Amino acid sequence: MSFVSLSSSLVSRGYFSSPRIVNTLAYHSSTPKRLEYSHDSTSRERNRAVTSYYNQSAIDNAAAKPSVRLTPSTIMYSGKGSESTHILKSAQYLQKELPVRIAHRIVGFRSLPFIVGCNPTILSVHEMYIKAFHLLNDFPTIQDMKDEEDYSRLLENLLDDFVHVVTQLAEGFKGSRKHMQNDDLIRQFLDRTLTSRLGIRMLAMHHLALSQDKPSHVGIINVSMRLKDVIEKWADFVTRLAQDKYGKAPRIKLSGHINATFPYIQLPLDYILPELLKNAVRATIESHSELSESLLPPIQITIANNDVDFIVRISDRGGGVRHNLMSKIMLYNFSTADLSDELRLESDLFGSLLETANRTTSGPMHGYGFGLPTSRAYAEYLGGNLQIQSLQGIGTDGAETFSTDVLVFISSGIISRKIV
Numbered sequence: 410m411s412f413v414s415l416s417s418s419l420v421s422r423g424y425f426s427s428p429r430i431v432n433t434l435a436y437h438s439s440t441p442k443r444l445e446y447s448h449d450s451t452s453r454e455r456n457r458a459v460t461s462y463y464n465q466s467a468i469d470n471a472a473a474k475p476s477v478r479l480t481p482s483t484i485m486y487s488g489k490g491s492e493s494t495h496i497l498k499s500a501q502y503l504q505k506e507l508p509v510r511i512a513h514r515i516v517g518f519r520s521l522p523f524i525v526g527c528n529p530t531i532l533s534v535h536e537m538y539i540k541a542f543h544l545l546n547d548f549p550t551i552q553d554m555k556d557e558e559d560y561s562r563l564l565e566n567l568l569d570d571f572v573h574v575v576t577q578l579a580e581g582f583k584g585s586r587k588h589m590q591n592d593d594l595i596r597q598f599l600d601r602t603l604t605s606r607l608g609i610r611m612l613a614m615h616h617l618a619l620s621q622d623k624p625s626h627v628g629i630i631n632v633s634m635r636l637k638d639v640i641e642k643w644a645d646f647v648t649r650l651a652q653d654k655y656g657k658a659p660r661i662k663l664s665g666h667i668n669a670t671f672p673y674i675q676l677p678l679d680y681i682l683p684e685l686l687k688n689a690v691r692a693t694i695e696s697h698s699e700l701s702e703s704l705l706p707p708i709q710i711t712i713a714n715n716d717v718d719f720i721v722r723i724s725d726r727g728g729g730v731r732h733n734l735m736s737k738i739m740l741y742n743f744s745t746a747d748l749s750d751e752l753r754l755e756s757d758l759f760g761s762l763l764e765t766a767n768r769t770t771s772g773p774m775h776g777y778g779f780g781l782p783t784s785r786a787y788a789e790y791l792g793g794n795l796q797i798q799s800l801q802g803i804g805t806d807g808a809e810t811f812s813t814d815v816l817v818f819i820s821s822g823i824i825s826r827k828i829v
């Protein structure tokens with residue numbers, strides 16, 4: 410969505426009542442009307458527009474407060490109670506907590522280098538957070554279940570409005586990073602923004618799920634999640650995508666502790682697994698373009714689970730990662746899909762299919778080079794890690810047998826760590 414159409418739709422929906430923010434939109438619109446302004450009035454407008462991003466005392470006050478992070482076990486055990494008091498309490502907690510977390514995100518946008526913060530797509534996400542802050546902060550104190558229902562509708566709408574934020578950020582940074590030399594700064598901003606966003610979404614979705622009666626679930630926590638089922642779901646999904654796109658897909662084999670079950674929140678895995686599987690499947694197919702489906706080397710997934718953590722290893726024989734690219738693949742916005750227009754086209758198609766299917770999560774962005782760094786940030790947020798080992802030369806026999814092992818280990822102690 411372009412900046413102008415997104416912002417004007419927000420105005421028409423009454424989200425931006427402040428004339429200052431509407432002025433901001435006028436400033437960024439490149440319609441011929443803009444040329445009619447005199448120099449003085451243009452600078453005045455511009456000053457007002459810029460001021461509207463900083464003179465927000467309610468946001469400053471909220472941003473000065475620390476956020477209260479919870480452990481999943483805290484939210485799990487407060488997730489059951491007599492009648493609906495636990496739902497009311499949950500809404501009251503969110504009413505205090507969400508504005509603080511969103512204010513922190515707004516401070517993050519403010520601290521971006523000016524040239525990056527001015528990118529229209531990044532600016533529009535910044536404005537969406539300002540809008541969300543005011544809607545949540547101005548919501549009347551929640552006192553009874555009627556208020557809770559209204560608050561839940563607001564949360565539902567916001568979750569939906571924000572569904573494409575990761576894609577928007579990926580697009581915005583792709584456009585503006587050429588102006589920036591400092592990769593660390595971008596990484597810190599995106600790691601923080603994306604993981605904090607994951608936490609905000611988990612809290613909001615958990616609250617909404619508390620009113621649903623889903624077997625083996627307390628809110629969004631699956632009290633006996635079977636990792637094998639989650640992996641199989643995404644393996645099937647990526648297989649179908651590849652068959653649709655390339656007409657073939659490698660077999661995906663699963664071994665190890667396939668019967669392991671433990672309490673867990675599936676949401677982050679619903680982002681990480683399709684991203685990693687998509688990479689492995691794509692590498693396998695593209696490095697063996699001459700082979701028919703039955704001859705493609707299979708992808709091997711191993712699950713290991715112990716008292717402390719669980720590990721998912723995804724091994725492919727997809728040509729590996731070239732030595733000179735190894736230090737780059739974890740950078741936001743690095744993608745070999747950029748190297749040719751043909752690949753770019755393919756990746757867009759692949760990505761948009763995934764995006765549609767994954768709308769409820771942060772949405773994968775194949776071709777934007779966000780899959781690996783975002784998955785690593787999520788894994789670290791959950792107390793784990795993501796490592797890539799590219800075994801260049803393994804079994805070299807003239808054929809392309811280089812392989813990539815992607816190891817994701819996540820602490821299943823998630824349930825007692827303050828992560829949400």
Ligand code: ADP
Nearest residue numbers: 688692729738744745775776777778780781813
């Ligand atoms: P994207 O998939 O959008 O390119 P990612 O962050 O998921 O972004 O991956 C970045 C790059 O890392 C890919 O473009 C590809 O060059 C490389 N890569 C990732 N996984 C693999 C893999 N399993 N085998 C070979 N190369 C890989």
Ligand code: COI
Nearest residue numbers: 541567568571574606609
């Ligand atoms: C997000 O998805 O980025 C959010 O922060 C959602 C929140 C405004 C409910």
